């Protein structure tokens with residue numbers, strides 16, 4: 001049986017690239033393409049896929065909010081991560097004037113300056129993925145796409161400009177979703193979501209204190225609306241260490257006493 005790995009499609013997305021990097025050396029894999037991140041993660045939950053690879057955050061634009069929200073809601077766990085340098089290109093047929101620039105919202109957001117400076121008259125439109133944009137640019141000459149150079153090749157397009165992201169160093173962190181938390185490797189991360197029991201002075205501080213006291217290094221903290229009302233948040237926290245490490249276990253036990261809700265999203269090998 002082949003290991004089924006789900007990614008955002010069609011062929012040529014950055015998610016596909018992340019999946020190929022992560023699964024390198026795995027004996028028998030097959031990529032399955034989905035039209036959105038919900039589809040990927042739901043298929044993991046339902047057992048239709050072994051793994052799903054989705055972007056969680058980007059060094060320029062921050063959280064991919066829909067993925068963060070889905071991880072909290074669905075019954076899947078993070079089993080891995082892979083950081084992928086993202087070098088966007090403007091791709092198109094290169095024969096007529098570009099009237100519309102298409103891409104995934106994350107990609108358009110990462111290239112705002114380039115578009116404003118070089119194509120001030122062009123309209124921008126969002127698509128389901130960067131490669132979906134490239135596929136459309138293959139059909140319509142007045143459209144160009146922001147996508148990976150690999151997508152240009154795949155859809156027979158020309159690379160009209162390279163490295164069009166606003167900051168050269170542009171990295172997206174993808175996570176691998178599965179159903180079972182892998183064992184500790186000694187170089188792991190744990191991802192949590194916390195909801196504070198009650199809004200009071202020092203509530204978040206008292207949670208963070210449990211990590212600080214044990215010298216547990218945090219690598220990310222981000223808040224997302226809980227959807228219960230303004231000012232009510234979930235805190236997404238990543239830390240160094242595996243949930244099976246006694247120090248982390250101990251901190252989690254204390255935090256569970258203090259917080260209203262703690263969900264461990266996963267413990268997985270760190271990609272550094």
Ligand SMILES: O=C(O)C(=O)Cc1ccccc1
Nearest residue numbers: 013014015104106107129130
């Ligand atoms: O559309 C893609 O290629 C994706 O995989 C989503 C995405 C978009 C922009 C940066 C990183 C990932």
